[in-house]
Amino acid sequence: xxxxxxxxxxxxxxxxxxxxxxxxxxxxxxxxxxxxxxxxxxxxxxxxxxxxxxxxxxxxxxxxxxxxxxxxxxxxxxxxxxxxxxxxxxxxxxxxxxxxxxxxxxxxxxxxxxxxxxxxxxxxxxxxxxxxxxxxxxxxxxxxxxxxxxxxxxxxxxxxxxxxxxxxxxxxxxxxxxxxxxxxxxxxxxxxxxxxxxxxxxxxxxxxxxxxxxxxxxxxxxxxxxxxxxxxxxxxxxxxxxxxxxxxxxxxxxxxxxxxxxxxxxxxxxxxxxxxxxxxxxxxxxxxxxxxxxxxxxxxxxxxxxxxxxxxxxxxxxxxxxxxxxxxxxxxxxxxxxxxxxxxxxxxxxxxxxxxxxxxxxxxxxxxxxxxxxxxxxxxxxxxxxxxxxxxxxxxxxxxxxxxxxxxxxxxxxxxxxxxxxxxxxxxxxxxxxxxxxxx
Numbered sequence: 001x002x003x004x005x006x007x008x009x010x011x012x013x014x015x016x017x018x019x020x021x022x023x024x025x026x027x028x029x030x031x032x033x034x035x036x037x038x039x040x041x042x043x044x045x046x047x048x049x050x051x052x053x054x055x056x057x058x059x060x061x062x063x064x065x066x067x068x069x070x071x072x073x074x075x076x077x078x079x080x081x082x083x084x085x086x087x088x089x090x091x092x093x094x095x096x097x098x099x100x101x102x103x104x105x106x107x108x109x110x111x112x113x114x115x116x117x118x119x120x121x122x123x124x125x126x127x128x129x130x131x132x133x134x135x136x137x138x139x140x141x142x143x144x145x146x147x148x149x150x151x152x153x154x155x156x157x158x159x160x161x162x163x164x165x166x167x168x169x170x171x172x173x174x175x176x177x178x179x180x181x182x183x184x185x186x187x188x189x190x191x192x193x194x195x196x197x198x199x200x201x202x203x204x205x206x207x208x209x210x211x212x213x214x215x216x217x218x219x220x221x222x223x224x225x226x227x228x229x230x231x232x233x234x235x236x237x238x239x240x241x242x243x244x245x246x247x248x249x250x251x252x253x254x255x256x257x258x259x260x261x262x263x264x265x266x267x268x269x270x271x272x273x274x275x276x277x278x279x280x281x282x283x284x285x286x287x288x289x290x291x292x293x294x295x296x297x298x299x300x301x302x303x304x305x306x307x308x309x310x311x312x313x314x315x316x317x318x319x320x321x322x323x324x325x326x327x328x329x330x331x332x333x334x335x336x337x338x339x340x341x342x343x344x345x346x347x348x349x350x351x352x353x354x355x356x357x358x359x360x361x362x363x364x365x366x367x368x369x370x371x372x373x374x375x376x377x378x379x380x381x382x383x384x385x386x387x388x389x390x391x392x393x394x395x396x397x398x399x400x401x402x403x404x405x406x407x408x409x410x411x412x413x414x415x416x417x418x419x420x421x422x423x424x425x426x427x428x429x430x431x432x433x434x435x436x437x438x439x440x
Contacts, residue, residue: 001038003039003301003302003303003304004302004304006035006038006039006298006302007299007302007304009035010031010032010034010035010295010298010299010302013031013034014027014028014031014295017030017031018337024288024291024337024338024341025284025287025288025290025291026291027291028288028291028292028294028295028341028344028345029287029290029291029294029295031295031298032291032293032294032295032296032297032298032299033045033294033298034298035295035298035299035301035302036048036294036297036298036301039298039301039302040301048297052290052293052294053290056289056290056293057286057290059167060246061167061173061245061246062167062286063246063249064163064173064245064246064249065160065163065164065282065285065286066278066279066281066282067246067249067250067252067253068115068158068160068163068249068252069115069116069160069278069281069282069285070253070274070275070278071113071114071115071230071234071249071252071253071256072113072114072115072116072119073119073274073277073278073281074253074256074257074260074266074271074274075110075113075114075230075256076114076119076123077260077265077266077270077273077274078226078256078259078260078263078265078266079263079265080110080113080224080226080227080256080259081106081110081123081124081126081127082127083223083224083226083227084106084109084110084124084224084227085102085103085106085124085127085128085131086220086223087220087221087223087224088101088102088103088105088106088109089102089131089209090212090216090217090220091217091220092105093208093209093210093212094208094209094210094211094212095196095208096199096200096203096206096207096208097141097195097196097198097199097206097208098208098209099128099131099132099135099137099206099209100132100137100141100142100145100195100199100206101145101192101195101196102128103124103128103132103145103146103149104145104148104149104152104188104191104192104195105188105192106124106127106128106149107120107121107124107146107149107150107152107153108149108152108156108184108187108188109224109227110123110124110153110227111150111152111153111154111155111156111159112156112157112158112227112231112235113227113230113231113234113252113256114153115153115154115158115159115160115163116153116154116160117150117151117152117153117154117161117339117379117382117389117390118150118153118389118390118393119153120149120150120152120153121146121147121149121150121151121153121390121393121394122150122393122397124146124149124150125146125150125393125394125397125398126397128142128146129142129146129397129398135207135209136206136207137205137206137207138202138204138205138206138405138409139398139400139401139402139405139406139409140205140401140405140406140408140409141195141198141199141202141205141206141409142398142401142409143391143394143395143398143401143405143406143409143410144383144406144408144409144410144411144412144413145191145195145409145413146394147382147383147388147390147391147393147394147406147409147410147413148191148194148383148390148410148413148416149191150382150390150393150394151187151379151380151382151383151390152184152187152188152379154339154375154378154379154382155180155183155184155187155372155375155376155379156180156181156184157177157178157180157181157184157235158177158234158235158245158248158249158252159177159180159375160285160340161339161340161343161375161378162176162177162180162371162375163245164285164289164340164343164344165343165347165371165374165375166371168343168344168347168348168351169347169351169367169371171364171367171368171371173245174238174239174245174439175364175368175435175439176368176371177235177238177239177245178239178434178435178438178439179368179371179372179431179432179434179435180372180375180431181434182430182431182433182434183372183376183420183424183430183431186420186423186424186430187376187379187416187417187420190416190417190419190420191413191416193416194412194413194415194416195412197412198412226259226263229255229259230252230255230256230259233251233252233255234248234249234251234252234255235248237251239438257271285340288340288341288344289344292341292344292345292348293344295345296345296348296349299349305349305352305353306352308353310356319357319358319359320359320425322354322357323354323357323373323425324425326350326354327373327377327421327425329346330342330346330374330377330378330381331377331380331381331384333346333381334377334378334380334381334382334384334388337381338389339378339379339381339382339389342378342381343374343378347374351367351370354366354370355367355370359428361428364432365428365431365432368431368432368435369424369428369431369432372424372431373421373424373425373431376417376420376421376424377421379417380414380417380418380421383410383413383414383417384410384414385407385410386407388410391406391407391410394406
């Protein structure tokens, strides 16, 4: 078979397996192995497999992944989510749609110590959904705000997906965390404004809670001292250069566990469960990493990605047009794949081609810009019907909310995300000016 035929067959078979709901790690690994054998034969593949897994997973940088996962798992069991939601509600609940706004703010705060979109959505939903039901919020607004708020977990630092992007593209993790901060805050503001507009158009779908006195509001901030402590201790220490991201993740685990034991919300049994969950999640992530690596190595043997990058540079196509096409591609892929798999599968192929385009900025700025745009679009895929993962997480936690209501509730947040994508594309400095300010 010619390289083009092998490339086409690999892509088509992989997409077919994904549509058939085959495990993504297995699908990428099997297709990658088949593509490798077709081009180089079994002995080279055998030789590659003997060393590839060890070489891939002895990396010190990968230690940050299970550590941040463990930190998030412990945070889920220490009652932090309830304290965060209560504080957010104290300041925002008196507005019409305030509980939904508080849910978004709570998701942003919890995402800053969790790093996972699905974990953020599911944890905050368990706290916020009963309150919104009690106050007569519609199922659409309740589900939509929590599903959208959960996506903040993969953009607000620390983010597991952002860490994987940094490792794939050999970028500085700390700088990428800083680069994600402003777009992450833009998402929070955009979601809150989307709720404000929604409840003005449909006033019957939300109500305002009782306004709390300022004394009670400030008291609620005291209840989230542990969240502030962990956030400042981990990210502040990383940004200040006191420790590396991996060391910061380890410090975060110790801090969150210490808070849990101090408040007596974490038991030895819970801690053991956290470790088991972390091991299972890490194994899943590493399996996907290895499957994607094998698939991408087989693609590289076809030389099609390299030839495509060269063709783009020689064809004099507008770089902005290429970027728009890439955004459209990610939007479509986001409807059928989870965020981590999509990043692992596409970034090794598309990143070199993108970096070969001239956008009139430095290589570092362009790499950060592409990374943040990619994460925003991946984030959007998690709330885009029909396969937005966060929508199904909320639907599973609230089976009384019909699926079409969940989908309808996501619409205003999808529109807000499109506006944010447009803003970040038109003003690239939103992704790197903070990096230049803090780490010139």
